[in-house]
Amino acid sequence: MNQLNLSLPDWINSFLNEYPKIIPDPEKQMRFVLALTERNIREETGGPFGSAVFERDSGKLVSVGVNVVVRQNCSAAHAEMMALMLAQKELGHFDLGADGFPGHRLVTSGKMCAMCLGNVCWSGVSEVLSSAEPEDVEKIAGFDEGPTPPDYNAQLERRGIKIVPELLRSEGRAVLQLYVDLGGKVYNARHSQESSLT
Amino acid sequence: MNQLNLSLPDWINSFLNEYPKIIPDPEKQMRFVLALTERNIREETGGPFGSAVFERDSGKLVSVGVNVVVRQNCSAAHAEMMALMLAQKELGHFDLGADGFPGHRLVTSGKMCAMCLGNVCWSGVSEVLSSAEPEDVEKIAGFDEGPTPPDYNAQLERRGIKIVPELLRSEGRAVLQLYVDLGGKVYNARHSQESSLT
Numbered sequence: 001m002n003q004l005n006l007s008l009p010d011w012i013n014s015f016l017n018e019y020p021k022i023i024p025d026p027e028k029q030m031r032f033v034l035a036l037t038e039r040n041i042r043e044e045t046g047g048p049f050g051s052a053v054f055e056r057d058s059g060k061l062v063s064v065g066v067n068v069v070v071r072q073n074c075s076a077a078h079a080e081m082m083a084l085m086l087a088q089k090e091l092g093h094f095d096l097g098a099d100g101f102p103g104h105r106l107v108t109s110g111k112m113c114a115m116c117l118g119n120v121c122w123s124g125v126s127e128v129l130s131s132a133e134p135e136d137v138e139k140i141a142g143f144d145e146g147p148t149p150p151d152y153n154a155q156l157e158r159r160g161i162k163i164v165p166e167l168l169r170s171e172g173r174a175v176l177q178l179y180v181d182l183g184g185k186v187y188n189a190r191h192s193q194e195s196s197l198t
Numbered sequence: 199m200n201q202l203n204l205s206l207p208d209w210i211n212s213f214l215n216e217y218p219k220i221i222p223d224p225e226k227q228m229r230f231v232l233a234l235t236e237r238n239i240r241e242e243t244g245g246p247f248g249s250a251v252f253e254r255d256s257g258k259l260v261s262v263g264v265n266v267v268v269r270q271n272c273s274a275a276h277a278e279m280m281a282l283m284l285a286q287k288e289l290g291h292f293d294l295g296a297d298g299f300p301g302h303r304l305v306t307s308g309k310m311c312a313m314c315l316g317n318v319c320w321s322g323v324s325e326v327l328s329s330a331e332p333e334d335v336e337k338i339a340g341f342d343e344g345p346t347p348p349d350y351n352a353q354l355e356r357r358g359i360k361i362v363p364e365l366l367r368s369e370g371r372a373v374l375q376l377y378v379d380l381g382g383k384v385y386n387a388r389h390s391q392e393s394s395l396t
Binding site: 005007008012072091122146155 | 204211261275280293311313321350354357
């Protein structure tokens with residue numbers, strides 16, 4: 001009753017073996033994350049969201065995450081949460097911005113929901129790159145973004161976190177559309193059960 | 199790199215053995231949660247926050263959580279997150295409000311931060327009881343509550359989640375004050391390292 005175990009899908013390791021361990025270019029980082037997201041859709045292992053944490057200056061990959069809410073029986077297992085928690089495990093610290101660490105960047109296929117926005121503030125990352133906008137996530141894929149504040153970007157910036165939204169947004173939208181076209185499920189818990197879009 | 203393990207402190211089991219498994223009265227549920235929070239403070243196993251999930255009608259205890267951010271190297275390991283994730287594990291479903299389940303209530307020592315508010319919306323609980331208010335958490339203990347929306351309660355209610363704030367608020371404030379009096383740490387990640395209040 002007091003132990004939690006969460007894991008990413010088995011295909012993650014073979015996916016990572018296809019890519020370099022260092023990806024300095026921000027657009028290439030986002031293409032990597034969108035490919036990760038597409039793989040999660042095609043493997044049918046979760047919702048249409050992917051994320052990764054990189055060292056900000058070197059581009060060294062620290063962790064990845066995909067949405068595994070349904071398979072892991074965990075409403076918190078969003079892509080950003082998995083990537084941030086795994087990065088903190090990797091570094092052995094709850095604060096990726098602690099003294100002695102290089103700066104860290106979260107790269108994510110869709111702008112964070114309310115929960116993930118909160119954890120970004122607590123995680124210690126100093127930068128976020130996102131692709132699809134909340135309206136894309138809600139209109140194309142039908143997922144609720146939750147109780148985010150009207151001054152979303154400013155809330156990050158006042159905590160020293162730079163956000164670069166809409167990076168490769170059209171590609172990010174295309175990945176969401178792929179999920180819908182393949183009949184992916186929208187599992188928002190408040191609907192009390194899974195419902196298919198198709 | 200793809201596996202996460204999070205656990206509550208070892209004293210949880212002996213704590214639980216001191217209480218009944220069914221606590222129907224909401225005030226008694228909150229006193230249980232505040233005692234759990236005080237234990238986490240006195241054991242020095244984490245921040246001054248505790249939570250529990252109960253079946254709403256029967257009062258059956260489903261799970262508990264305490265803040266274990268620093269010890270578990272995980273900025274997401276807030277009390278509410280631990281309790282919700284453990285309840286979902288216990289039921290084998292990401293949605294505590296899914297068909298066939300009784301309604302569930304989250305009882306928490308402090309009103310949720312931005313991250314935990316988001317996960318409450320995704321978790322499937324139908325009711326939240328909270329004690330200390332965000333201003334208590336910020337003014338007494340110095341923790342940032344994060345980017346919550348101005349229409350906090352309405353955001354829950356529009357998703358079918360009833361919130362009863364300020365239940366035994368003075369007792370909730372006293373637990374926060376105890377943490378400060380004992381020299382507890384405020385670990386908000388944006389400060390880039392732990393800082394003691396004393």
